[in-house]
Amino acid sequence: MAGRVTDETVFDAALAVIAEQGYERATTRAIADAAGINEATLFRRFTSKQNLLRQAVRSNFTGFALDLDTPGDDVAADLVTIVSYYSRLYETRGGVVLTLMREAKFSPEVAAVLTEPEKLLERVDAVILHHQRRGALVVEPPRHTFFALVGPVMMRAIARRVDQRATQAPADPETVVHRFLAGHRPG
Structure with missing residues (x-):
């Protein structure tokens, strides 16, 4: 007899x-x-498709620990933490991330499941605001900063998913942050 899945x-x-x-x-x-x-x-284990998705998303976010509770004085180190997290997420779960982002607009069930990832983004916003207040980052809406920061990582993962022949390696978080900071430090 096979073991429990x-x-x-x-x-x-x-x-x-x-x-x-x-x-x-x-x-x-x-x-x-x-x-x-x-x-x-x-159904016996998860009761509904929405509950299964909620638990799967929660499990995934637990597996990708992101310590943002105490941003430090080193903007590069904090941003590398963020980029490393999202790089791992997009490389392993990029397909479902994009699908859920697209479908959340039209599906209340999906939108309800994505409240936890949204809470994580609010923590990222707080780190960005911390560094903007310190004068280490250009002041702009935190989500704009976030998308500019992780955009290259996300696009690289999308390209690798869409074009199976793509040979580029996953983005290096330190390189992404270095390039990002070249254009996002105040005057």
Whole structure:
């Protein structure tokens, strides 16, 4: 008799199916098949597709620990922490991140699940504001700074996902931050 399929295996299967098919088209049967369990077991363990997605997203964010509670005086070090986190996230879960971002606008279920990642972005905003107040970064809306910072990492991951022949390595966080700071330090 085969052993119990772990929650992490089910989460991986759910995120992969959702990345490929989108949340609305991803059926619980397809997710259960990809995880190697039956659909009844999926519902018994997670009660609904939305709850499964919520737990999968939460598990993923726990797996990618991001310590932003105490920003320091070294803007580069804090930004490397942020870029490293998002680089790992986009390289391993870029497909589902993009799918969920796109679908959140139209699906209240998906939007509700993304409240936790939004809380993380608010913590990133606080770090950016800290460094803007210290005079280490140009003052602009924190989310603009965030997108300028992680945009190259996200685009590189998208390019690698779209073009299977792409040979570029994942972005180096220290290089990304160095280039970013060249254009985002005050006058």
